[in-house]
Amino acid sequence: MKSASELDAADALAPFRNLFVHATEESDLIYLDGNSLGRQPSAVGEVLERVVHGEWATRLIRGWNEGWLDISGSVGDLIGALINAQPGEVTLAENTSVCLYKVATAALKTQSDRTKLVTDSENFPSDIQILKSACSSAGHNHRLEVVDTSSGDDPMGQLVAALDDSTALVSLSHVSYKSGWRWNLGEVNELAETCGALVLWDFSHSVGAIPIDVATERVGLAVGCTYKYLNGGPGAPAFIYVSTDHPQLVNPVAGWFGSAAPFSFDPASPPATGIERFLTGTPHVVSAALVEPGVQMLLDAGIGRVYEKSVALSERFIELSDQQLANFGFEVRSPRNSHQRGSHVALFHPYAQAVGLALINEQSVIPDFRPPDLLRFGFAPLYTSFADVDTTVHRIVDVVESGGIDRWRDENPLVP
Ligand SMILES: Cc1ncc(COP(=O)(O)O)c(C=O)c1O
Numbered sequence: 001m002k003s004a005s006e007l008d009a010a011d012a013l014a015p016f017r018n019l020f021v022h023a024t025e026e027s028d029l030i031y032l033d034g035n036s037l038g039r040q041p042s043a044v045g046e047v048l049e050r051v052v053h054g055e056w057a058t059r060l061i062r063g064w065n066e067g068w069l070d071i072s073g074s075v076g077d078l079i080g081a082l083i084n085a086q087p088g089e090v091t092l093a094e095n096t097s098v099c100l101y102k103v104a105t106a107a108l109k110t111q112s113d114r115t116k117l118v119t120d121s122e123n124f125p126s127d128i129q130i131l132k133s134a135c136s137s138a139g140h141n142h143r144l145e146v147v148d149t150s151s152g153d154d155p156m157g158q159l160v161a162a163l164d165d166s167t168a169l170v171s172l173s174h175v176s177y178k179s180g181w182r183w184n185l186g187e188v189n190e191l192a193e194t195c196g197a198l199v200l201w202d203f204s205h206s207v208g209a210i211p212i213d214v215a216t217e218r219v220g221l222a223v224g225c226t227y228k229y230l231n232g233g234p235g236a237p238a239f240i241y242v243s244t245d246h247p248q249l250v251n252p253v254a255g256w257f258g259s260a261a262p263f264s265f266d267p268a269s270p271p272a273t274g275i276e277r278f279l280t281g282t283p284h285v286v287s288a289a290l291v292e293p294g295v296q297m298l299l300d301a302g303i304g305r306v307y308e309k310s311v312a313l314s315e316r317f318i319e320l321s322d323q324q325l326a327n328f329g330f331e332v333r334s335p336r337n338s339h340q341r342g343s344h345v346a347l348f349h350p351y352a353q354a355v356g357l358a359l360i361n362e363q364s365v366i367p368d369f370r371p372p373d374l375l376r377f378g379f380a381p382l383y384t385s386f387a388d389v390d391t392t393v394h395r396i397v398d399v400v401e402s403g404g405i406d407r408w409r410d411e412n413p414l415v416p
Contacts, residue, residue: 353412
């Protein structure tokens with residue numbers, strides 16, 4: 001195994017680390033939770049200054065005609081460039097939950113002769129709730145089937161078995177929030193297409209870390225968070241992608257910003273024909289503007305290089321965990337095949353929460369915990385170094401050897 005310092009010295013993406021804010025009082029902090037909330041790009045400060053102190057303070061209402069009106073689409077197009085969508089196929093809107101509801105309901109309504117929506121048990125719990133709501137709203141006795149893929153044995157085989165000619169829609173998270181399992185986009189799309197079903201992807205845990213090519217992988221519908229690997233900030237608006245192959249989809253939450261002429265103030269204004277039809281109300285201008293710097297950095301870095309480093313970082317972490325942590329009761333619970341994994345690695349430990357709290361409070365390492373017994377370590381390639389990986393493993397050993405589990409096992413914070 002090469003040394004971390006050799007790998008960091010040869011890393012073409014290393015300079016990007018300095019384009020993020022690092023608090024000086026925590027210079028040894030290792031942040032491995034970018035799969036939950038990405039670090040802040042330094043350029044965010046300038047954008048905030050421009051939008052809040054420049055545009056809002058001085059241009060006031062004139063701002064709408066000077067870029068705000070189209071901000072969902074212009075930032076959407078940048079995200080589109082990252083996933084090889086055409087201009088006009090991606091928009092920012094609300095949050096992933098609401099976007100998922102809109103697109104799932106729209107898709108189900110176009111499939112009135114088919115009543116089944118298929119997802120899997122490892123999908124994000126809120127997505128499963130939302131998909132249930134979409135079934136209730138679609139109005140054709142739609143029902144949700146949740147395929148139990150929790151064993152991790154042949155999820156694709158289990159999905160194949162669940163699809164039939166009653167399937168209207170398949171909706172999955174490209175990368176599972178817990179184990180990091182990654183579906184093969186092209187394979188699932190082809191399978192669903194053969195059955196006559198649509199597919200709606202949640203790209204929250206893959207966009208910005210894993211290459212996605214919606215054109216060649218024939219992705220029709222997708223949503224995703226912008227506050228994870230896109231580094232858009234807490235509560236940043238989500239994105240919706242609807243391919244131009246699906247003009248028949250109608251936004252079930254129609255409102256003025258999704259209409260062809262919002263400023264006609266005419267309740268009978270027809271829906272817009274492009275992706276704007278999935279908007280509802282006034283866009284979150286300030287938050288939308290803050291999404292741009294993180295996406296631009298990924299475009300500058302090149303998603304191919306980002307992914308190459310993601311694989312190298314996670315493989316190193318897996319190898320070191322096997323060597324140094326297995327004896328302490330840790331077990332890698334993410335797929336070992338990098339083609340089946342996102343950019344985070346889940347480690348099982350019976351006292352995972354206590355280990356996580358000790359890492360955060362005593363060791364300056366931030367992973368996160370998912371109940372009942374998993375720690376997640378997210379490797380955001382633009383700001384994570386190979387030395388971070390090695391140091392993290394050493395600090396985990398330190399926690400266990402120094403009795404950290406006993407010090408933290410009775411704590412139960414509000415956000416795990
Ligand atoms: C895969 C996935 N989908 C959806 C969501 C929910 O996103 P939001 O709360 O922004 O609607 C999350 C949040 O972490 C997520 O991880």
